[in-house]
Amino acid sequence: MNARAVVVTGIGCLGPYGAGLPALATALASGTPTAREVDRSAGYHRRHSAQLVAGCAGMDLSAWLSPQAARRMSDLSQFAVAASRMALQDADLADVRSDRTAVVLATALGPGGFTEQLARQILEKGGKAASPFLFTDCVANAAAGQVAIDLGARGANLTLCQREAGPLLALAQGAEEVGRGRADICLAGAVDEMKPLVHALLDRFRALARPTPHGEAARPFDRRAAGALAGEGATVLVLEAETAARARGATILARVGPSVRAFDPTAGRAGFGRDAAGLAEALGSGLRGTLAEVDTVVSGASGVRTLDRLEAAVLRATGSDRAFVMAPKAITGEFGGGTLATAILALRGADFAVPVACTQPDPALGITLGGGTHRAGRVLLTGLAAGGVAAWTVLDQP
Amino acid sequence: MSHAPVVVTGVGCTSALGTTVDATWAAACAGRRGIAELRLFPTASHRTSIAASVELAEPTPAERGWARAERFAMVAAREATAGIAANALRTRRAGIFFGSSTGALFEGERLLAELLARRQPSVRPIAAIQNDGPGTSIARALGVRGPVVTFSTACTSANVALGAALDALRSGEVEVAIAGGADELCEITYAGFNSLRACDPQPSRPFRASRAGLSMGEGAGVLLLETLAHAEARGARVLAELAGAGRSCDAHHVSAPAPDGSGAAAAIRQALGDAGAWAEQVTFVNAHGTGTPHNDDAESKAMAAVFGARSAQLPLTSTKSLVGHLLGAAGGIEAVLTTLSIVHRLLPPTAGDEPIDAALGLDVVTGSARALPEHNLGLSTNLAFGGNNAVVLLRSWR
Incomplete structure (x- = not known):
């Protein structure tokens, strides 16, 4: 605290x-x-x-x-x-x-x-x-x-x-x-x-x-x-x-809002876990009322299927899938902190295209990426890591 | 600032002196060195040939494919957590805060050698190469569900991790934390420190006039930390209090400490403030004490800056002269030994019999272990590449 x-x-x-x-x-x-x-x-x-x-x-x-x-x-x-x-x-x-x-x-x-x-x-x-x-x-x-x-x-x-x-x-x-x-x-x-x-x-x-x-x-x-x-x-x-x-x-x-850290022990040494319910519970209880006001998600999804499946399940379980969801790693690539910069840009307001490679949303995941001009009020950043570590942070309009 | 106490209720370590706390402590108090001819890899092409290497038993089936550092970490973590129910760790209120500098570089080197030879190596070691391997392996094995964070700040990694655990326990994010570090010997660090002429061809001689460098080591040191309320509720034996932590940066040089010790002194002062303690209350020091001329000189100046004339009467030892320099795990094993010094009221000696460098103005414990008073406040310091300084204070518990 x-x-x-x-x-x-x-x-x-x-x-x-x-x-x-x-x-x-x-x-x-x-x-x-x-x-x-x-x-x-x-x-x-x-x-x-x-x-x-x-x-x-x-x-x-x-x-x-x-x-x-x-x-x-x-x-x-x-x-x-x-x-x-x-x-x-x-x-x-x-x-x-x-x-x-x-x-x-x-x-x-x-x-x-x-x-x-x-x-x-x-x-x-x-x-x-x-x-x-x-x-x-x-x-x-x-x-x-x-x-x-x-x-x-x-x-x-x-x-x-x-x-x-x-x-x-x-x-x-x-x-x-x-x-x-x-x-x-x-x-x-x-x-x-x-x-x-x-x-x-x-x-x-x-x-x-x-x-x-x-x-x-x-x-x-x-x-x-x-x-x-x-x-x-x-x-x-x-x-x-x-x-x-x-x-x-x-x-x-x-403004930097609350953060939540958790671990999913079902993850393999190099893979992603399966305990979406556990992670969603950690996220939901960690952020409590803050989560309900999230209007934008800057997701750490990268195109790795096991990661995206877990991420989607956590977003759905917490209702965050209803927000304007972005997946900037399709553009910036994995690593280098592109999600942090994207969140700042979203709070400032900008044009965001649905990545040209992501035009066929996977119905099994139930996540539709947002596109168009958008200005965020409250951003949830997500970071699920291979090996089991999970982190979420909220950034707010000042 | 007043904080709810955070206490140490378990310790575990793996070192060249033994793969249990009892074995390491007994050897350390006897002044026995674990530094010997290195057999982990050929040393003919290196400038020196000794190190403090750990002899591990054959891996269990569950550990096949694990890096050495992961196995060190697991041995130490199991020992540290032997007295707590497994269910107390399988919760979001338990976290892992770990330090590692080399991760699984030894296995990484073998992998690269295979690739350079145009062979097709197994991909299994790839999962272990990243520095978070030891911490996340513990989390997975013990079923931890709270925060899992790995710090890699070279030789201060474990002390930084201990400070982060202290924060998490004080804030109420967790009630239990497994904190420390693990590192393994590898050719890159061995050759690297040798290339800096930082390794002594003989076993290291910290604070001696003849000191000529460090002795590399490997292993792990782990503390089980709890809020006092959690420890009392389960009737745990309290070994010591983790009273405070301090961190600073010299901002001076990538590999050499600030010659005046000002950065290290700032970290010590910060830790004292964090612990609500005065310099006069510190009863002994487990020093960084690598044995390099520059380090020991800078560290002595830091001691003089903080403790004044009393630094010449403050018992100080370098356990690196016994277990070697464990790099990212150094703070872990030194916190274990500092805890044991508090429990047993005994400070292990700095190995060697050459004359102490009188110009340093320190009361270096030599020859045999030194008796300590009934109530102690022990300081454990570590300095690192990047000008990094991190210290922790451990205190007798009531």
Whole structure:
């Protein structure tokens, strides 16, 4: 329970759609993902593997990160630092150097590129060939640490690794840092990079949509759904106490509502569980009256059938299926915090197209995706993770 | 701020000194090191050849395909929860707060080696590679239905997790929490720390004038935490109180601590405030004490900053000299040992017989275990990559 009301006063986001909320808005309005062919030259992929990735290759981050600084960082750290700087600009905060500035980031996969390079050095040339430069930026919390160094943020510096539920858990944890008075400002969000090795491993685990006669696409809640689109990027929100934000005249993008965390022990080690009733009960009792006023759901559904089935059942059981339901991972891909950015956009009001790959709703799931111009009053964000973790968070109009 | 007490009612650990708390504690109090020639993987191509490795029994059928870190975590969690009814954990009022830095990197390296050799590896290990493996495996095995969160903040991971558990228990989100960490040895971290010249070719010698680096280790440390009301209602024996937690970031360097120890000092002060305690009430310290010249120097400055001249009389030990550096699990096993120090009123010695570095100005316990007073407030500190600092305070219970 947070003692202080917490609000969002800035956002930085980047992904396959580009950099910034307007770029995301354009992508969501088009209903079309920006995906390119994944590099399969390393030989990690199987012959009939997924071929597309919603990647950020070639993105120009120089407005937020000097080339010299970028050279010292993994892609993961670059994404995190750039999104954090973007978020602070958006919040009109020039200097956050303080022991009252916290950083809370989620990463599902960590710096896979540097880790792979380091592992290859060791496996192919021996331990003495290991690069200290690669090693120091290949721990999961390197990105949050780089953000802290870049901004002089000396408060709590936390990194959560909880797969698809990570972004919502990070938002809740960040709100707790501010709400409990341990921090005045918290940069909270998610970051992930998608390298060919990780892409190939996800594909081998049958988590990704593969080429079909209908094309290769993530189709959340669609009868043709057969996997997710692997993505990358970062989304960082600036969180402040509402009183402090109003006192400095900040533009408030959202008020952070209650969060619920739960676990479904019926889930396998890499799969999704079946206990929709248990999860719905956790969500319903955790949010109580708040849930009835939800008019928008930003769903974590990704096109993985077992996930979408569980998600749909939870939404139906809680009556949330009657809201305007969005599934932005069809556009942004899985990972990189696109759901967080989409929720902020929904509260601001924007045009949202039904993703072009999701035109045949699965009647067994009973979820129809919303489309058209929409402005949310209360958003429920959902995050069900492989392995059993579940998280939900509410964001309200300020 | 006054909080309802959170108490420790169970402990479990897996270390190179033994796969039970009793075995580890007895060896630690005898000053016996678990650091020896490493047999987990060939060390000929590495700069050093020793580590504190855990000898595990053959996996049970249910554990086939599990990563070593998951098995360490499970052994420790089962021991910590041996005294509580299974039904008390199969509820939404029970949660898991866990730390892991390497996850299942050892198995990941084997997988990558297979891929590089153009073989087709089993996909089963892929499920375990992510850092949340140990925490979610415990949750699944014990049927927990409340929050399950994994923190990956390198060497502070478990202390961060303990702090998060404390928050959840104080807020009333849960009544019972299993908290700690697990990590496993692997070539990436072994070669990585060696590439930084951070590993001592001999068993580590924390706070000694001749100190030359750390000794890598692996294992798990787990606490069973409860609200006092829950513990009393079931008639549990209270071992200690988890009195407070503190976290900070140096925002100084990706891998080196701030030389003046200011970040660590800030975390200690925050924990003291959280516990409603004064520095004068701390009776002993289980230090981060890696044995690297920079760490021990910075940590001694943090002690001087917080405790003043008293730091020269405050009993301090580094149990990493006994069990090795367990990275993301370090805070877990050190919290277990700190709890046992409170229960038994005994502080294990720092291993080694070289002269203590007098310039550090610390009262390092050496030779044999030191008797402690009847009532104790024990401080356990950990510092990490990314400038991360996280500490916890454990207190005698009445």
